[in-house]
Amino acid sequence: MTDIKVPLRDMRFVMREMLDTDKHYESLGFEEATPDVVDAILEEGAKFCENVLAPLNQIGDQQGCTWKDGEVTTPEGFKEAYQQFVEAGWPALPHDPEYGGQGLPASLGTIMSEMVGIANWSWGMYPGLSHGAMNTLEEHGTEEQKSVYLTKLVEGSWTGTMCLTEPHCGTDLGILRTKAEPNADGSYAVTGTKIFISAGEHDMTDNIVHIVLARLPDAPAGTKGISLFIVPKFVPNADGSLGERNGVVCGSLEHKMGIHGNATAVLNFDGAKGFLIGEPNKGLNYMFTFMNTARLGTALQGVAHSEIGFQKSLAYTKDRLQMRSLSGTKNPEGPADPIIVHPDVRRMLMTQKAIAEGSRMLVFTCAQLVDITHKGDEEAKKEAEDTLAFLTPIAKAFITEAGLESANLGLQCFGGHGYIAEWGMEQNVRDARISTIYEGTTGIQALDLLGRKVLMSQGELLRRFTKKVHKFCQAEIDNEALAPFVSKLQELNKQWGDLTLHVGGKAMENPDEVGAASVDYLMFSGYTVLGYLWARAAKVANEKLAEGTAEEDFYQAKLKTARFYFERILPRTATHAATMQSGAANLMDLDADHFAF
């Protein structure tokens, strides 16, 4: 088993050298986020993740969570690790100082989440879901709700969940049935069944704060009749101590393909006491605030599984001796050459590397935009929100799809050994498999991108982004070192606009054209966005090499990976372009009853 390392050098490259985080934090007035503090977070975080969380990853998979009479026991060591996490103050990092938070930038929270995710995704979901609950309360809770619940979540002594899905509805929340009836004391009695609730029940903390979507008795049908409630496992007393056990019980845990260390709960609400968040019937709007953060959090999962797959398969392929290189023996002393000499093994390694590093650039870019939405001036804020609205579905769906591909390539590098549990590669694939589904499937993200974000803005959100790409290309047009990147990028950038016009035109006649093109459109967009980021990475690397650097190998590797990405990954856009233009007829013509005979 390879030990997992947090890729600190690469993280610093993206943060400091590509995205100039130190200046970014300073300009937004994050006074606490000095370079020293950032470094301390990176180093302390990495240490905790490598030494405490990573060793629990396989244990979590093997033991899973166990349910007994409504109580859930997490795998060995999970609870203790959580205690250490809380003692170090990690849950508080990006939250409001008024409620005990450290007031550090959200993007530093993202960085910590990536480190945690690389070490142990299943464990990371417990504090991860809490962040969702905290963000919701910070934005929409009353002062009292914040002081009772948020403070506990921020200190980590309670955790939170997000309860959306029901047995008959996941994507289609408009048809949810959980009801909330007013009690005499101003609270509500919440009744219904929620499923797939991540971190829904566990033994890590004394209390769990469920954030629950439900309908008021007089609510209009559909998505406009959904309200949001706080339903604590134990109802807190006025003095903050734990009061009565509330009527929400974990009915069972799901038996899943992966992420066994996380408890995926069925929660039965039986007249449980709930407290309305914000105004009635606005629950879905509130959820969307949370959802964007959650989607970015899920994008991290793609980065994490790519990174794990890459690190482990790199170590294995340097070690495993099998066959001789086609271009002559490379390891004459040994019985065979290490398999990293074989071009196809390198294709698999480089693909994982290009995906992991490129996706990291995209998530960090988005995380910086989140900072701006919190602390930028009005204009900057608006622009960051728009760019984020555009990039989030791409980041969520593209990175998780690419992460799943990476995880599978990592397994493939191990040959038959990859299929055996002990190496951890098959766990990596199983864990990764959920990421293209939860928080909105790839298909849903694609509709969000093409339908809601691009076409409903008349292409405006796309144009803002392609303008940035265009500007970059124009600025570098005479930079010989970047020539191979810039010309291809310009071409794709133009094609992106043309394809949008093409699909948009057809969609005016037939709305099914949107759904028929959407996933190809999203993947095309994802490859192009990463192309832009890799070109920028190449620019930085070139500059460092021109200046002279002690890390020549590092920057050369960046350049070579950028080249690999442009020559071997970007050509996938050709297929997506052709396919999305083929139209809806080849999908819709076949009668549903004639799919099989």
Added chain:
Amino acid sequence: MTDIKVPLRDMRFVMREMLDTDKHYESLGFEEATPDVVDAILEEGAKFCENVLAPLNQIGDQQGCTWKDGEVTTPEGFKEAYQQFVEAGWPALPHDPEYGGQGLPASLGTIMSEMVGIANWSWGMYPGLSHGAMNTLEEHGTEEQKSVYLTKLVEGSWTGTMCLTEPHCGTDLGILRTKAEPNADGSYAVTGTKIFISAGEHDMTDNIVHIVLARLPDAPAGTKGISLFIVPKFVPNADGSLGERNGVVCGSLEHKMGIHGNATAVLNFDGAKGFLIGEPNKGLNYMFTFMNTARLGTALQGVAHSEIGFQKSLAYTKDRLQMRSLSGTKNPEGPADPIIVHPDVRRMLMTQKAIAEGSRMLVFTCAQLVDITHKGDEEAKKEAEDTLAFLTPIAKAFITEAGLESANLGLQCFGGHGYIAEWGMEQNVRDARISTIYEGTTGIQALDLLGRKVLMSQGELLRRFTKKVHKFCQAEIDNEALAPFVSKLQELNKQWGDLTLHVGGKAMENPDEVGAASVDYLMFSGYTVLGYLWARAAKVANEKLAEGTAEEDFYQAKLKTARFYFERILPRTATHAATMQSGAANLMDLDADHFAF
């Protein structure tokens, strides 16, 4: 849970309507393989698979095999199902009547194997591995070996295995270490450790016949010093009864990602009595005979997992109500529309369908060629062998890669429910995951195709095939109904040749160019071969529709699926063509020590 159905209508379409099996069997002199017998096999086989094997598939996954003191217990019902299988005479189907076989065509065995695989792949591997052992003995065993071992395998009272892999070598059999030292009685003492032995130990039969690769004491190093041995679990007495327990013991079972119902054994040979097959040091040649059959058998796994994914996700997407169609409500009575109305869900269904049906055409085409290699005249035999040599790596690698994609799409159609064990979709993905690895990984198949088959024949094996495609296109050039297929196919067929020349040219200067292009080359080839087969299927469907038929919906569905394949799957060739031409430098330039920092 959806009941799995054997797709008999589609199988008959491929067999009778595309490949004219009845005439094929008659012309090869398979007198027993009359249309009635073929129909009886299809119907009885389907019944057994649907009623006996399919219900054990999930049980097999959940219970797995258990090891205790060297003995292995298979999941509940597996043993009894095997007994029924033997009583019905299924193991004997395609084998030599002189040793108890039914002498039916190998291709009928393939058809039965597909049915078994769709119902329960893990179970099917027990008799499947036996076929490998039987084929090896039929071809290379002595009369005595055949009468002692083959008869028992044919009647199914013993099963067989193939023991190749060792802990330090899988792909690279040249470095295997298991040794065979001559005993005084003409037998050999076999000592060594074999791993990943499918069906290597179980409780279904009294005896297991291991076919083992090992080295004689004086053997030359490398692949030229490998011999092949029969090592029975119990050494048979002269009268055929079971004699002494041999020195081969199952040390443990692997904990695998999937195919839990099949025992993947570590076998420790400790001076086990073995009997040489054929001549010394020719073991690897003999194994290659077997290997081609095994590779075709593994291709079936891609068909099976596509078919399972397709059937289950089709049923689910017709049933699951979620959101409204973008082009207007389709199910006004219900709270939402069935998700099959959504174009992207259809994209996933149609992809699975096109892969399952197209791959079935390819496997059956290969199976017919196998029949010809057994019973054709010299010239036909040679040609069939060559075509098979060319098509086998394509069938193995392309179909299993496509099958894994299908299985993943099937899971995706279920959303979050796909990730939960009870629906069987995640099992389908886990089971499918091994298929791109064992019997030679996709990378190995690709090297075999491009290096050994295409370039070493100076392109001859490719030209023979592209000539067939060309001939088909020429014959249909004025057929308006086929125009969209024929023009695209002709273009790809030409491009196939051009790409071969391009890569071949570069390979003369740098042998790493072969490995750098090989997987893209294989995938390009696979898509093109399936394009040719889908065009032929379209031709048949068109003819039936022109003639007039009571099954208009069936033939229209074929045409529409062919169109889908050409418009939405074949464009993938563009990416593979571009990528394979990008050369080896982008893979080989990065020093192995600079992949990570």
